[in-house]
Amino acid sequence: MxxxxxxxxxxxxxxLLQATLNTLAAAGVGYGIAVVLGLVFALAQRTPSRIxxxxxxxxxxxxxxxxxxxxxxxxxxxxxxxxxxxxxxxAGMIAIGLHYSAYLSEVYRGxxxxxxxxxxxxCTALNLSTTKTYFxxxxxxxxxxxxxxxxxxxxxxxxxxxxxxxxxVAELMQAANAIGGSTYRYLEPYTMVGIIFLAISLPxxxxxxxxxAWVRKKLGMN
Amino acid sequence: xxxxxxxxxxxxxxxDGTLVTIAQFFLSAMLAVLLALTAGLMKLSRNAAMRxxxxxxxxxxxxxxxxIQLYWIFFVLPLFGVTLDKFYAGFVAVGLNLGAYGAELVRGxxxxxxxxxxxxAYALSMxxAKRMYRIILPQALLNMLPPWGNLMIELLKATALVSLISxxxxxxxxxxxxxxxxxxxxxxxxxxxxxxxxxRLIVTPFxxxxxxxxxxxxxxx
Numbered sequence: 289m290x291x292x293x294x295x296x297x298x299x300x301x302x303x304l305l306q307a308t309l310n311t312l313a314a315a316g317v318g319y320g321i322a323v324v325l326g327l328v329f330a331l332a333q334r335t336p337s338r339i340x341x342x343x344x345x346x347x348x349x350x351x352x353x354x355x356x357x358x359x360x361x362x363x364x365x366x367x368x369x370x371x372x373x374x375x376x377x378x379a380g381m382i383a384i385g386l387h388y389s390a391y392l393s394e395v396y397r398g399x400x401x402x403x404x405x406x407x408x409x410x411c412t413a414l415n416l417s418t419t420k421t422y423f424x425x426x427x428x429x430x431x432x433x434x435x436x437x438x439x440x441x442x443x444x445x446x447x448x449x450x451x452x453x454x455x456x457v458a459e460l461m462q463a464a465n466a467i468g469g470s471t472y473r474y475l476e477p478y479t480m481v482g483i484i485f486l487a488i489s490l491p492x493x494x495x496x497x498x499x500x501a502w503v504r505k506k507l508g509m510n
Numbered sequence: 511x512x513x514x515x516x517x518x519x520x521x522x523x524x525x526d527g528t529l530v531t532i533a534q535f536f537l538s539a540m541l542a543v544l545l546a547l548t549a550g551l552m553k554l555s556r557n558a559a560m561r562x563x564x565x566x567x568x569x570x571x572x573x574x575x576x577x578i579q580l581y582w583i584f585f586v587l588p589l590f591g592v593t594l595d596k597f598y599a600g601f602v603a604v605g606l607n608l609g610a611y612g613a614e615l616v617r618g619x620x621x622x623x624x625x626x627x628x629x630x631a632y633a634l635s636m637x638x639a640k641r642m643y644r645i646i647l648p649q650a651l652l653n654m655l656p657p658w659g660n661l662m663i664e665l666l667k668a669t670a671l672v673s674l675i676s677x678x679x680x681x682x683x684x685x686x687x688x689x690x691x692x693x694x695x696x697x698x699x700x701x702x703x704x705x706x707x708x709x710r711l712i713v714t715p716f717x718x719x720x721x722x723x724x725x726x727x728x729x730x731x
Contacts, residue, residue, distance in 0.1 A: 353663050353709035354702045355670030358681055362702060365694035450577040454674065461577060474585040482582060485574040493573075 297476045300467050304477070307463035308484055314380065314459055315446040321385025322445065323438070326392030330400060331422070333393070351390035357451045359383045364455045380452040388445050392438065399434035400426065432507055439496030443489050450481075460484065516696045520687050527683030528704055534601050534669040534679055541605025542612050542665060549609065550616025551642075564613065571610035576668055579603050584675045600672030600679075608665045615661065619654030620646060652724045659717035663709050670705070680704060 332344040351359070363386075364379035374382070403426050411421040450461035464477035545567075552564035571579065580603040584596065594602060623646050631641040673682035684701035688694050 349710065350702075350706055353667070353714075354705045355667040355681065357670050357674075358684065358698060358701055358705065361685065361688075362694070362698040365688060365698065369692070369694045447575045450575045451671070453577075461575075461581075464581075468585070474581075475589050478578065478582045478586050482570075482574045482578050485578060486570065489573045490569065 292475060292479075293473070296471075296473060297480060300477060301480070303467065304460065304463055304480055304484065307458065307460045308488075310457075311446070311449050311459040312488075314377075314384070314449045314452055314457065315442075317381050318384040318388065318449070319442055319445050321381060322388035322392050322441070325385060325389035327396055329389055329393035330396035333397065334400070348390045348393055351387055352394075356384065356387045356448055357454060359387055360451060360455055376452070376455045376457045380455060380457045384445060384448065384452065387448075388441055391441050391444075395434050395437035395441070396430065398437070399430035399432075402433045403429045432503055435500050435503055436496075439493075439500060442496065443493050446492070447485065447489060511693070513696055516691070516693060517700065520691075520697075520700075523683045523687060524680065524700060524704065527678060527680035527701075528708075530678055530682075531666075531669055531680040531705075532708075534597075534604065534672055534677065535666055538601040538604035538608065538669060539662065539665055541601065542608040542661075545605065545609030546612025546616050549613035550620065553613060553617045554620060568610045568613050571607050572614075576603065576607045577671055577674070579607055580671055580675060596672075596675045596677050599675060600669070600677045604665065604668045604672065608661060608668060611664070612658070612661055615654045615657050616650070619650035622653045623649045648724075648728060652721075652728055652730065655717065655721045655724060659714060659721075662713050662717060666705065666709055666713060 329344060329348055333341050333348075335341060360380060360383040363383040364374060364376065367374045367379065407425055407429065408421070411425050416425070449459055452459055453462035453465060456462065460481050464481045467477040468474040549564040549567055552560045553568070555561055555564075580599070583594065583603045583606075584599040587594065587599075627645055627649065628641070631645045636645070669679060670681040673679050673685065676682065680701050684697050688697035691697060
């Protein structure tokens with residue numbers, strides 16, 4: 289009933305490992321977008337204008353509570369309707385980066401809120417500009433408490449990259465689907481994809497924990 | 511074609527899809543809660559085999575993607591003689607995946623109950639089952655309800671993936687409508703809004719209400 293073929297497994301391994309590189313690249317690029325855009329979302333919620341805060345807040349909630357796979361389709365298909373053609377890679381990176389930027393903005397928000405009020409007052413007293421206040425005083429202090437959440441979402445984005453296969457981004461899941469489709473053997477490719485994901489995400493989660501402890505120690509916290 | 515005409519034409523299909531999504535949501539939520547409680551309690555068991563079993567379940571389902579688990583259950587499990595209909599495969603995969611995340615919440619919630627509560631229950635010579643059921647779990651539940659609210663939103667979003675094994679949920683209908691009308695912004699946009707309304711106006715308020723009810727029952731309102 290169950291015939292695992294090692295020769296077949298070894299035959300497709302190079303192809304899957306090649307695709308793993310694409311998966312890692314997708315996770316990396318998507319995360320890069322999310323880290324920057326998330327900060328924009330977080331800071332936009334701290335402007336004096338209540339309307340801006342409310343609109344950005346609602347956008348973040350919207351992105352967070354709708355499915356990523358639907359957002360990927362949306363970004364990929366809506367462009368051409370208005371004459372903008374996006375390649376699967378570009379559309380995928382925009383969608384996944386945008387999705388995780390909403391999550392990261394919440395992480396940053398928590399971090400920013402954890403900076404004591406006295407720090408703000410001190411900046412005002414020293415007559416620092418808003419930019420200087422944020423980039424030299426507040427953000428460096430907000431970063432360490434945000435690191436745990438940021439690390440979790442790095443692993444999270446990696447685990448969500450298989451969804452990019454729905455628009456044909458050539459990552460791991462897409463490779464497994466293609467192998468399954470051409471050979472009618474699904475046992476080996478899907479099982480191996482699962483093992484590759486475990487082999488990357490479990491050590492990554494452990495390393496992030498170590499890194500976080502290291503940063504806290506370096507900054508003299510705990 | 512105006513957006514209203516588009517809606518009028520496709521409303522029945524969106525409605526059908528939404529009903530399937532709601533069914534998937536409830537079934538997978540029930541499975542996830544059940545699994546989370548079981549695995550969370552097993553993780554705290556004194557028996558090493560129990561802890562290990564729960565640990566393997568949690569790490570496997572948290573360490574890989576839902577999409578892989580879904581495809582594995584739907585395409586590979588039949589090779590082992592277990593064939594699940596796509597509708598069942600869909601909510602089973604979502605429930606298994608989110609249950610693993612929930613198990614960690616259950617474990618954390620139980621560990622957050624102060625030690626004095628355990629000792630007091632022990633001093634009153636309650637049986638371990640009664641202590642867990644009457645004293646520890648209700649308090650743990652109150653502590654873990656806010657993260658469960660987030661998890662329920664994640665679960666709702668996760669159900670969209672079942673469309674990839676052709677369960678005719680909201681996501682699936684949106685794809686079909688997009689394929690037949692070529693109005694992508696309307697087709698996918700409408701589905702996005704339905705998911706959002708469901709999450710924001712039904713799931714989140716319900717979880718908040720549950721938090722209030724639990725707090726009142728434990729006299730912490």
